[in-house]
Amino acid sequence: MTSALEELLPSTRRSLLHHIARAQAEGRTPSLVAAVAREGRLVWSGSRSSVDGHTPDADTQYRIGSITKTFTAVLVMRLRDEGLLDLNDPLERHLPGTGVGEVTISQLLGHTAGLSAESPAPWWERTPGMLRQGLADVLGERPVLHPAGRRHHYSNPGYTVLGSLIEAVRGSSWGEVLRREILEPLSMDRTTLAPVAPHAEGWAVHPWADVLLPEPSVDLGLMAPAGQLWSTAADLCRFGVFLAEGDDTVLSAASVAELRTPSVPPEAGQWGGGYGLGLQLAGQGSRILIGHAGSLPGFVASLWVSVEDGVAAVALANATSGPPVGVIAAELLNIVVDAEPRIPAPWRPLPEVDQALLSLTGPWYWGTQTFGMKLTADRGLELHPLRGNGRGSRFVSQPDDTWTGLDGYYAGETLRVVRRPDGSVNHLDLGSFVFTREPYDPEADVPGGVDEGGWRGSAS
Incomplete structure (x- = not known):
């Protein structure tokens, strides 16, 4: 049974319905379906339709276009986690003969490989995939437009190449690997390569009159990994939950977090967003959203997730420029x-206390700057400035009694405790920076030494 805390308030539900009703009317789309998941489960869905007596629901399929790319990125990360490739590997190592083999897998995932945005004519989204029999037909005669790794340049051919990479490493079709490794484990039964009833039909709406034109729905062939999928609002909410939390049957939380890491800085005028590895990033005030948008003739789709708030939202419509x-x-x-902020989990004490680690907590000084050390779960540590601006990070414990930075300036850096011969702590070494219990502690091993005269009351 759904608890009261899991249900949305009636006022929130009405606000959601009003929002999509206005969007469908003002956007002049034949139908619009939306859904919201919170704390790992679907808590609301709604729809509006122009067809009397026919209202799609959260299990009605729409084409999701480039949201497909995120699924492809997850499959590549699975290969990485299994040790079958490295993200810094050149493409040629695993998929020879493409003509763009010097670009890396990471660059392809983050759209920084410099490849062209589209395949050569005819327009691939509206023509059968059989017209592009090989990667040479997708990449064209001039596939590279920019130096690799320097800028974000969105590339549909780049994700086509990644789909072929998956097939080469796995020895199975991209669609079969997708079904076996993502869709089945996440119970996304209504996400498919071809439409399965009930599904929406794709339409174009005339820009100057309220009339419709059917849009063709074609199999994209080799370009399927860039935009083939059909899905539902309910299935995409499940996928959104996965993108927030990870799922060890598909991809760990740590690896999913890598997808959310920006691949290159955004360009001028685009500081409100960016792109990770198969995921779009957007700033909403203090809130960071991750997800992806998608479109194909006849359809537009979007999935956004706030990891911090534990909320995912999906909107699907069946109009080309809806x-x-x-x-x-x-x-x-x-x-x-905003209406129903996340209720924090109750504070709980650590299940056990390591006295040696507890003795590391409290104030530390880097020169004259004051920092506080906090003990966290699983022998983790947090180091943060206590006054003004400074460099802080969380650290995860390692088997050799050191800690590795997880974020901030010290991400990837090593924190170690330096002890005296009697076992007492002399100082902390963090990437060569010395942290002491007192400002320039004369009893600690401070680089450059400490003046014998000690602290004084005048600079003269």
């Missing part, structure tokens, strides 16, 4: 988070 579903999904998410 309502701005990316904005709509973000606004639905914000409605829920």
